[in-house]
Amino acid sequence: MALKADALLLLCGVTAGLPAVAAAADGERYDPYAKMATGAHRYDMREVLQSRGKFVAEPVEQPDLSQLDSLPLSARASEPQVPGQLPEGWVQIGEVVQRREIAEGRKQIDPKPLPAWEDIEGNQYPRKGTVFLNFNGGMLKAGDDNSAENKSTLARHNHPYPVFNGSEATALTLIQAVQQDLETLGVRVLYLNRPSKTVPYTMAMVGGSWSDTNIGDPAGGVAPGTDCEDRDQRNVVYAFDSSSATISQEIAHAWGLDHTLGSDRIMSYQAGNNKHFGDNCQALCEEQCQGPGTIGCRLIHEVYCGEDSEQQNDLAELNKIFGTPEDDTEPPTVNILPDGDVIELEVGADIEVKADIHDNYGGVGWRIKVSRDGKVALDEVDYEKVGAWYFANLEAGTYEVVLEAEDHAEHVVQDKLTIFVGTPAPPTGSGGDSEGDSEGEGTTAGGDSDATGGSASDGSTSEVGPGADDKGGCECRSTDQGAGSALGLPLLGLWLAHRARRRRRA
Ligand SMILES: [Zn+2]
Structure with a gap:
């Protein structure tokens, strides 16, 4: 468990007999999502001119919710439930998919991204954000997350993700609930139009089954772990059950929130009504919920709730990322x-x-x-x-x-x-x-x-x-x-x- 290891490490001068593995386990801070590319994109224009289309973005496919009332259920069936295989470097712990080095306590996400990374236009906080709720399925590709290109760490490569297994009315109810969950943030929720590829967005695949992804064990939903503060802005998450709280929870995982206790909380597994993101420091749920190594953004939670607090303030973190919902009237x-x-x-x-x-x-x-x-x-x-x-x-x-x-x-x-x-x-x-x-x-x-x-x-x-x-x-x-x-x-x-x-x- 990463935090305990951290605490021990800080005390290690006075802690005799600390297991070697724990001492070695901790410390190194990194950020796999705050990537910085260097050097210009290079194009040989002779090749570009000869290649016809290879360098031209495909148009975005627009959603069609009317399919939900016209497409027979048999055409939306998931594949036989065969376990998938996560890509190298990822592990599933219960319903959490985590980077292996974090799950094993070898690394922790740095709560402060590199200043040079934050200086890149578009990365700064607060941001405006977009969520795209995808009820239409589609062909997903394996690879690092890129919602605009239907690429996902958790995708089965070239596997047709099924259309949502419910009516248009059910979809609209879910959409409304997710909009409500996010209404205090500078985030728009799209579902009738797919966002332009230019603008980064989080895509939630709604419907399907765990076996339509590459995870190995059943889950109600899944998101790639540990994108603390949504440093990568183009994640893809999955919600398999028809619950708006699952959709919102998976989206928030992609923005760096972990599980907490509390039956009234979106970030909790406990059954409950009127679930919402919390505005107080709430106890994290690690071992009780999943197991050690599942809290990926602990050092960020500590910024708001205190060192070793083992707590998370959902809205404080989300408001840092997305601010408040006032209109953006100023073009770039x-x-x-x-x-x-x-x-x-x-x-x-x-x-x-x-x-x-x-x-x-x-x-x-x-x-x-x-x-x-x-x-x-x-x-x-x-x-x-x-x-x-x-x-x-x-x-x-x-x-x-x-x-x-x-x-x-x-x-x-x-x-x-x-x-x-x-x-x-x-x-x-x-x-x-x-x-x-x-x-x-x-x-x-x-x-x-x-x-x-x-x-x-x-x-x-x-x-x-x-x-x-x-x-x-x-x-x-x-x-x-x-x-x-x-x-x-x-x-x-x-x-x-x-x-x-x-x-x-x-
Ligand atoms: Zn979760």
Whole structure:
């Protein structure tokens, strides 16, 4: 049991006869979910142009709840209940799926992520968040969690996950209950539309059976353990029984909550009514509920309830992540570097572009789209949040590079860079780089006009003036910045410099 080991270790100078395994067991702190990618995404543009579609994101499949009343039950049956096998490095303890090194007490999740990780746009707290309740099943792929791509640590690879085994009315009742459970948080619950791939979200598969996943023993629901404070924002969880508390509990597991006692608590196994997330420090339920090694985020719980308290404050932790449910009226700002709308390059040249994105909440996501002579060649979400792309071997043509950011209020904003390769840019005013050309590129689905200037006010994105961000990021740049001068290299420091600025303000 990790905490006891920790306590012993702290005392180990005066604790004779401490079992060697416990002493060795503890201590090392890490964070498997606060991943930091380095280096730009690299593309050989010759390969991209030849490969037709390989670099273009598939459209999102939209849910269809009417299936729940039309599809025969036999078409929703789970596979015969054959135990699955978890991927390397994961273990099941009762109904908890845990990373092996945590279950064995060898590691603990660091309550403080690396500052450099928190500085990456979108990772900061508080965030806005999105939950997608998936009643339609679908083909899931095995791999590290990525809800947008139907990839899940707990998925049976290429196994058709069944449609929810209940009526549309039952589904709507569950949806409403989950919405209520989350109503004090800055989290939206979607079920009629699948979220855009750009924006990170937690997906809950509702329905099916434990044997539709890769766990080895029956469970009412399952989530990948130990994503404390929802550092990875794209988890996939499963709720097999038709209970809203199970759905909410699995979602909250993916945000770092562990099991507690209390029949009125969502995070408890005890049967009860009117279950809710608690706003007090409540006793954790480790050995009574599952077994040792099942409390994955203990050091985070201690931040709110005290060292060795063996307690968890559900809402205090969730409010740190997602704040409160006020509307988000401010779109992100987005700027592609190098600055300027148009660049001329020679055939065969390379270029690196970088993202300069800000939002008033964490949770923003972004993608890059490249077209040549009007045809889309590449369209990929930057799931790793690298914020830099290196395009090598540019063949002749006119390229449009569009950086698009999206927040959880469906504010979608773009900035665009046009690259003329092997052909001169048309004179200013006749097309490519005019202000009018980029008008309307930034769309704000919310349609709000509340332009406070917000994150542009730090002065670092001077071409996005106050009042501009109601239309997106890019309309009011001036049309100077002609050809060729501003290639990637002199600007390499800007993304990092910007992060640093934001951190100082925080
Ligand atoms: Zn659970």
